[in-house]
Amino acid sequence: MSEIKPKIKKPRGKARLIDGKCIACGARCQSSCPVNAVEMTDAGEPIILSEKCIGCVKCVKICPAEALEMFFTPEELKILNELAKTDTGAVEEEVDEEEAALKKMLSAYRGVWVFVEQTEGEPAKVSWELLGIGAQLASSLGVELCALVIGDKVEHLCHEAFEYGASKTYLIDAPLYRNYRTESYLAACCHLIDKYKPEVVLMGATGMGRDLAGAVATRLATGLTADCTGLAIDNKRNLMQTRPAFGGNIMATIMCDKFRPQMSTVRPNVMPMPEKKKGAAGIIVRDDFAVPEENILTKVIEIIHDANSKGRVDITGAEFIVSGGRGMMCPENFAMLQELADELGGVVGASRSAVDAGWMPQDRQVGQTGKTVRPKIYIACGISGAIQHLVGMQDSDMIIAINRDRQAPIFEVATYGIVGDLFQVIPSITKKIRALKAQGSGDK
Numbered sequence: 001m002s003e004i005k006p007k008i009k010k011p012r013g014k015a016r017l018i019d020g021k022c023i024a025c026g027a028r029c030q031s032s033c034p035v036n037a038v039e040m041t042d043a044g045e046p047i048i049l050s051e052k053c054i055g056c057v058k059c060v061k062i063c064p065a066e067a068l069e070m071f072f073t074p075e076e077l078k079i080l081n082e083l084a085k086t087d088t089g090a091v092e093e094e095v096d097e098e099e100a101a102l103k104k105m106l107s108a109y110r111g112v113w114v115f116v117e118q119t120e121g122e123p124a125k126v127s128w129e130l131l132g133i134g135a136q137l138a139s140s141l142g143v144e145l146c147a148l149v150i151g152d153k154v155e156h157l158c159h160e161a162f163e164y165g166a167s168k169t170y171l172i173d174a175p176l177y178r179n180y181r182t183e184s185y186l187a188a189c190c191h192l193i194d195k196y197k198p199e200v201v202l203m204g205a206t207g208m209g210r211d212l213a214g215a216v217a218t219r220l221a222t223g224l225t226a227d228c229t230g231l232a233i234d235n236k237r238n239l240m241q242t243r244p245a246f247g248g249n250i251m252a253t254i255m256c257d258k259f260r261p262q263m264s265t266v267r268p269n270v271m272p273m274p275e276k277k278k279g280a281a282g283i284i285v286r287d288d289f290a291v292p293e294e295n296i297l298t299k300v301i302e303i304i305h306d307a308n309s310k311g312r313v314d315i316t317g318a319e320f321i322v323s324g325g326r327g328m329m330c331p332e333n334f335a336m337l338q339e340l341a342d343e344l345g346g347v348v349g350a351s352r353s354a355v356d357a358g359w360m361p362q363d364r365q366v367g368q369t370g371k372t373v374r375p376k377i378y379i380a381c382g383i384s385g386a387i388q389h390l391v392g393m394q395d396s397d398m399i400i401a402i403n404r405d406r407q408a409p410i411f412e413v414a415t416y417g418i419v420g421d422l423f424q425v426i427p428s429i430t431k432k433i434r435a436l437k438a439q440g441s442g443d444k
């Protein structure tokens with residue numbers, strides 16, 4: 001009979017800092033660590049928490065100054081020496097083990113979730129837009145599309161979520177959650193994610209969504225891609241998250257293939273609204289998770305609505321937008337755009353150059369650092385079509401560009417392009433519309 005030897009586990013060691021070699025590169029070692037075993041000093045140097053370190057070597061590999069090394073105890077070194085003599089397959093086995101553990105972790109997460117943002121029970125439209133793209137992702141993955149509703153007396157939002165495509169909603173409904181507070185919503189979200197393990201979580205890139213998504217991703221030690229403009233699934237169930245990068249000069253597709261859930265935020269109006277199916281129903285999963293009020297440092301005393309917002313134009317919801325750029329030459333010329341917008345029942349937008357020049361207020365800016373719009377008709381007047389502008393308006397149903405430079409990049413995205421002087425073209429369009437309207441009312 002042959003003797004079966006007990007398998008000796010290969011020691012992995014612990015990472016440690018080599019004195020005087022750290023160049024404080026910006027915490028690359030910390031961000032590479034999958035188990036949060038690296039803390040940073042004020043001087044930007046790492047402290048390795050050896051009780052947490054799993055010896056994965058990621059921090060050692062990423063360090064640009066070779067300031068980290070693996071440390072083995074004398075006993076561990078002895079085992080390593082023994083193994084080196086006898087077991088050549090140990091390394092491969094270890095890699096297999098790591099891969100199997102990763103696979104197991106990834107397969108524990110299933111489902112696409114959309115956080116339904118609400119203020120005083122009023123939903124943010126972006127949540128329904130996210131259910132639209134969420135349905136496509138869920139169908140590619142072959143999983144359920146679920147909504148996550150947190151608030152006070154917000155059950156009606158579950159029913160609305162069903163009408164926009166969710167088949168299940170997770171609901172936490174209690175007075176504690178009446179107003180958004182990071183601590184309570186963060187705890188509630190993490191509780192549900194830990195319990196039900198969705199593989200994708202989407203939130204609106206609004207003030208609330210940006211705050212919550214960042215906090216949740218940090219608490220769960222997973223990845224988050226902000227301001228995505230495209231979402232799709234690859235052949236390994238990974239979420240491909242596309243967004244402008246390097247000042248908008250390239251579109252980057254970002255993946256989070258080793259952590260779950262995969263989290264993205266998307267700005268309002270980037271994704272199309274799904275069709276509303278009146279009366280559609282689904283399953284509501286209630287959860288009575290609560291955070292002790294005394295643990296929540298933020299108290300909402302009163303909600304004061306912005307008085308200045310009365311009369312302020314919200315370009316994001318407009319069906320017709322007439323936008324002006326540097327080609328408008330001065331603020332007074334925007335009156336011409338207002339006239340055309342009035343005839344169409346629309347609003348006036350602007351490029352960043354026009355805003356930076358002080359010709360239009362910031363809330364009219366369209367683009368990467370402004371608003372994303374998706375009107376029925378977008379008329380770009382004297383706008384060259386820089387990528388940072390295009391990402392904010394390229395999904396409009398129809399784009400009409402007026403520019404005297406026929407090489408202007410705006411013509412590449414335009415449905416109709418007019419090469420000419422806007423000071424002649426715009427008044428004649430306005431005149432024509434007025435004439436058509438007068439003719440229309442005369443015919444009646």
Ligand SMILES: Cc1cc2nc3c(=O)[nH]c(=O)nc-3n(C[C@H](O)[C@H](O)[C@H](O)COP(=O)(O)OP(=O)(O)OC[C@H]3O[C@@H](n4cnc5c(N)ncnc54)[C@H](O)[C@@H]3O)c2cc1C
Pocket residue numbers: 247248324325326327328350351352353354365366367368369370371381382383384385386387388389392402403404405408420421422423
């Ligand atoms: C990080 C970052 C973020 C940015 N975010 C934004 C953003 O959110 N939104 C944004 O818009 N930009 C943004 N920008 C700026 C962007 O790169 C461009 O500089 C800007 O969009 C250019 O504005 P414009 O098209 O009005 O001006 P220009 O590029 O100067 O174009 C003016 C156009 O007007 C035309 N023109 C001039 N006179 C006439 C006339 N009489 N008749 C017809 N056509 C005429 C010209 O041919 C020209 O094409 C950002 C840049 C960076 C780096």
